[in-house]
Amino acid sequence: MTPRTCRSAWRIRRSLRKPLPSQVLMSDHCAQLSWTASPFSTWIEISGPSHLRFIQGLCTNDVVVLESGSGCEAFFPTVQGKILAHGFVYKSDDRLEFLGLGDQSPGLLPHLQKYSMIEDVEVNDRSTQGNAIFVWGEGLEACLQELLGSEVTLGTSQHGTITWEGATLRLFRISVVGKPSVEIRGEQAEAFGTRLSECGATSVGIEVFQRDRIVNRFPWHGVDISAEHLAQEANRDDLAISFKKGCYLGQETIARIDALGHVNKKLVAVQLPKQVEELPLAIKVEEKEVGQVVSAAELDGQTRGLAMIRRSHNAAGTKIECELGTVEVL
Template sequence: MPDQSCQLLWTASPWATWIEISGPSHLRFVQGLCSNDVAALEAGHGCEAFIPTLQGKILAHGYLWKSTDRIEFAGLGNQTPGLLPHLQKYAMIEDVEVADRSTSGEAILVWGEEVAAVLSAILGTEVPLGDLEQSEVIWEGNSLRLFRPTAMNTAAMEIRGEQATAVASLLSEKGAKEVGMNAFQQSRIAQRFPWHGVDITPEHLAQEANRDDQAISFKKGCYLGQETVARIDALGHVNKKLVAVRLLGTCEDLPQAIVVEGKEIGQVTSLAEVDGQNIGLAMIRRSHNAAGTKIECELGTIEVLK
């Protein structure tokens, strides 16, 4: 009989981009191409980061997971066509190997406050408890990789490996509910975590994503695009940024322009119903993106949350 106390949700993993960088120079290589300080991480941990272009724009965004012999990039959606050639180009002059793991193996995402306790009981071992931790466990004779992303407004676990769907079946038996991608979207929008290609694109500067504290180290050494990132930091602001909003009107198609007095001042890029309210992400110009601002526009009233 299902365990009705299990309040977990799970879905196929949305981390569709998964690229592995290995080889003797892999740490130096990644450190020189990303916005966060991977070198400072202990093995078994990760960080959120941008992979900027030379101009400081967002070629890719996601997590960098550090192991003793490799670093893995995990990103929402299909970022591979832009990121993989970029990494391969610079790998030609380094002693590294870049491998696309995006379509290899099974992967699920599980979330809910009891995720660690339930998975520990199923797997018969402790699982990562802290944000941005990872580990490898052997279960039923097969390796499973476990990752703790921070993209959601609750505790979550990414499970990758040949037995991932078998774990999902056991979760369902315990009362966990399989849901579609909309449930994940609700949670990541509530957390203001952007989807590359939707909320942010290679046309946006890194600081426009509004993830400085989470994804940018201003103390690490030089990296590709760092000059632009540092110059914007010295300036103190960007002309637009991604913010969470509450929409009191309707918005059927996305992206949707935010027009005030005939002038476009931003776009709503993502939208989901969260606790009975229309909560979304919007890229809005500096004149209107301060928290608490209420924008009266063709879509109705838009309130900037953070």
């Protein structure tokens, strides 16, 4: 199956309303939102005459078909088809940008710089530049409209630029928590978060983001997946891998696995019988390890998790009787 990409343009349309004064009122829309310091610590920019061809040859998704202002989820695989990095690639007229959870620069940046030596491209690590917050919740677009005095249309995986109180902010739509969400980058990003709180949004810790991304089955590179895992073991084929694009690094292994029809293990969502104190935690059946719980979070009195489980036990609905109790694959 082909991955999902968004081709509609980013739109910010001026409304007839005047911008809100500095003393804003509590908003029902904003009250539905949560925000935290952005967990997307990796931000790499690729520019130059060959930037599009360059990244097309190094990632699993088809960035050529993207329109400017849109993006897609992708892996950057090794020659062996293993996951060097995972995140989102965004396209502008003159550059591509990669955003990834956690600090993936130490692995990805040298990889890109190595291959850039034979291409007319420039690779820049922007990870430490500016501030960034992550905002999510059902009232997102309406709340932004109230704050900006503009209609903000946020399509899936789109990005764009807004001006707020004289400051420039970058907005990246990132689908990781199962609710409308956006990362906001810029020197005044934290101040914008404070304004959201004044309007009724809730400033939360990273553990709330972790809970929501775990429930939404989104992996964190370096926690749930790593350079030891094959791309298909992350269980993101439909969203992050194009099986129709041309050649790229690691494609031979990925295509061979696709032809074979399965990998020996993959990341799945699980229901756990109790809270987990230490991770990763082995799942053993008759003293034989069949998987590992790699992330876990509490939701409504239940413990949900992500686990890398062998093919013999990872089908949805499977109930694994182990030392923990009953682990159910969701």
